[in-house]
Amino acid sequence: MYAQALKSKQKILSVAPMMDWTDRHCRFFHRQLTQNALLYTEMVVADAAIHGDRQRLLGFNDAEHPVALQLGGSDPEKLVRAAEIGAAFGYDEINLNVGCPSDRVQSGTFGACLMKEPDLVARCVKAMQEAVDVPVTVKCRIGVDDQDPEEALDRLAYGVFAVNADALWVHARKAWLQGLSPKENRDIPPLDYDRVYRLKERLPEKFIGINGGIKTIEEAEQHLAHVDGVMLGRAAYQNPDILADVDDRFYGARTPAPDPFEVVEMMAEYVRDHLTAGGRLSHVSRHMIGLFHSRPGARAYRQILSSEATRPGAGPEVLLRAAEQVRVAAQAPAA
Template sequence: MYRDALKNNDKILSVAPMMDWTDRHCRFLHRQLTGRALLYTEMVVAEAIIHGDRERLLGYDPAEHPVALQLGGSEPEKLAEAVRIAGDFGYDEINLNVGCPSDRVQSGAFGACLMREPDLVARCVAAMKAVSDMPVTVKCRIGVDEQAPEIALSELANALVDAGTDALWVHARKAWLEGLSPKQNRDVPPLDYDRVYRLKQHYPNVFIGINGGIADLNQAVDQLNHVDGVMLGRAAYHNASLLTDVDRRVYGMDVPETDWDAVCAAMMTHAEAHLASGGRLIHITRHMVGLFLGVRGARRFRQILSTEAVRPGAGPEVIAAAFAAIDFSDLTAAA
């Protein structure tokens, strides 16, 4: 289904890959709220997959589908090997990171600095596609440092289309690799949505998605008037409740109101399994604190999760207690 959506340039909403945030517990939560949004892993370095604990790095709950794996790397052979390994895990998409500006990514010669090397990125994509029947996509910026976005993005896109990329997700800001921190790179460089719209106009038959500064679902839906896909990052993480309306507003599905008792029960069951495997409750609940932003009882909900989940022996009952603090009539009224 997801593969056909890419080929047909159908509208897709995704939750962005975010380091230290979109782990398997975050994705499991988000999947309780939307059945159709595309979910992304955190970036996983190809070298780590080749030499590391593959189940820890690549494992996920089958309920997460459709789910995409984001890879970091700049060596075609190693990326191809990582894709071969990931093939056994059944992801719906493999995405190459050409947009992250962090120091640790730059030190590995990948991420946003690859905007300067479109031919290398194209070779990486070609190598990945040669060993996989999964869609291979790229997430990039509109340029880095002193590059002119009109030229830099076109050069990258031209090379990637020739290499057969299945989609291009564009964070509509430049990345400044010198002088700005990764956090500043998410806010300081100005957004240029029009540059991404022009890219879509130039490639009407290529799936083009947009990312960056999209604060809510209304803005996301508006973006879909210009491009094929929209990617929500911090908005989806800090106010995850907005995902409950994605299936209806983006995918046109006739869906019932969210069954919050079922969401609570699913997260408790997930937590029980994680605890049984030696994990801690906080690994799960840290992703839930922004779930009911602006709803009566949300402050108490956050307080319970933040204080009780870290206690020794904390179990799924903490999640039940937190949900019990919410006045769900607020959510019903909003719907």
Template sequence: MLKNQEHRLAVAPMMDWTDRHCRFFHRRLTSRALLYTEMVVADAVIHGARDRLLGFDVEEHPVALQLGGSDPAKLAEAARIGEAFGYDEINLNVGCPSDRVQSGTFGACLMKVPDLVAGCVAAMKGSVTIPVTVKCRIGVDEQDPEPALDALAGGVFNAGADALWVHARKAWLEGLSPKENRDIPPLDYDRVYRFKTRKPNEFIGINGGIQSLEEARVHLDHVDGAMLGRAAYHTPGILAGADAAFYGAPSEAFDFAALIDTMAGYAARHIERGGRLGHVTRHMVGLFHGLPGARRYRQILSTDANRPGAGSDVLKTAFAAVDFGGRAAEAA
């Protein structure tokens, strides 16, 4: 078995979205898919409020910490801290194209300095016992994706990386916003497939534009893992079928009523600690996409859940608005 082969499906790290509440919710839908944190800058891990930045619920496992940075020593220290917090994997961001990331000389701009990335991976590998992985693009700006991906990937695997997740688009550091960089550069899945044929003994996962579990399964004919991003966030109900589709779990109806009960209890505990209901429910708005009553469900979570003093009962009220038509336990 390849290293990391158990992680055939993953939910991508997404800034402002995949926080601890999102991950706890997603874990209720799939027990096996690998979940990622938002990117956390190495300096923040070292000098910031670690409990706030790195804290997570034990039920989120398996969960990976994604780090941003370009200083090998700082990344090594941040990786050690992440391992001590209990994360199952440390991932290096070599794909984010935001202005903030570029100003710090990390993220997608690191595609231009593969030797530095390899040095970062080697330092992180030397500091932890858990897997160290990389998430990258196929290239940036005017780079030719053929040599660009080969150089980056060859370096990180020689440095000991346990897996490479490739967002199958270029990133344009000039002229496109981060949002545009998620849509405008064309997808080139074949480029990732070609690379995998040359690295049969290394774990290569693919990301970018995957809209369903069915599409993810098709990719697994060519690569080792598939990573869902916005589709998992905006229509999270698709994750309810992931364990059966990818991990051999029994194919059976999903108990959404039990899910809501669990999330209501989780939200109540968060509120008791001084949090707000909306911190939790904002990640659940798209759960019942396509079902009668889903619009009313979304309205309740978007308005009532954000009112001052809102309690977890709002979540149950929203759930009661959904009409399953005899499919109350099926995946939405």
């Protein structure tokens, strides 16, 4: 069903792959807020997928579908093996990272470094396409360092689409591999949405998605007038309640938006199972800090989760008590 949506260029909203954030607990939580948005894993290095603890790195809950596995690497043979493993796990898409600017990916010659090697990216995509039956996509920047974004993005895009990549997601800013930290690379290079729009105009039959600095559902709708998909990053993580409008606004689901208090109750059940399996409350609750963003009582909610969820023996009652602070504040008479 998801693969068909890509082929028909249906509008897609997704939550970006974010290192240290979009783990399986985060994705399960986001899925309680939207049944339709495409969710992404954190980047998993191909070597880790091949040689590491696969269940820990790649395991996910069936409720997360549609969910995509993002891989990092530049060796076609290793990427093929990792893609095959991911497809066997049941992922709906395999995505190649050509955008991460961290020191770790630079030393490994993958991530944003690959913007300088579009032919190698195309070989990697072609190899994975021939190995798996699920969509193979790419996430990139508009360029790196002193590259001309007009030339760099076109070369990469035309190269990967020539070998039948199913989609290209573009973070609409450069990455500076020298001189800026990974954090600075998320904010300092200026956004150039028009560059991504021009790419879509040049490739009207291809699926082009946009990412970078998109803060609201309203902004996402504006971008969808120009491209096929929108990827929300930190906005969805820090204020996850915005995902509650996704199914209605983008997928035509005529159902009420999820109630955040009911979401907390569902997550409390999830936490019970996680604790039984040997996990800790904080593994889950850290992703829920922003659920009641800007609502009365949100500060007390955050304080309880931040101070109590890491304590030994903390359980789902901490989640429920934190949410109760918001419920009480909402019922309090106006001053």
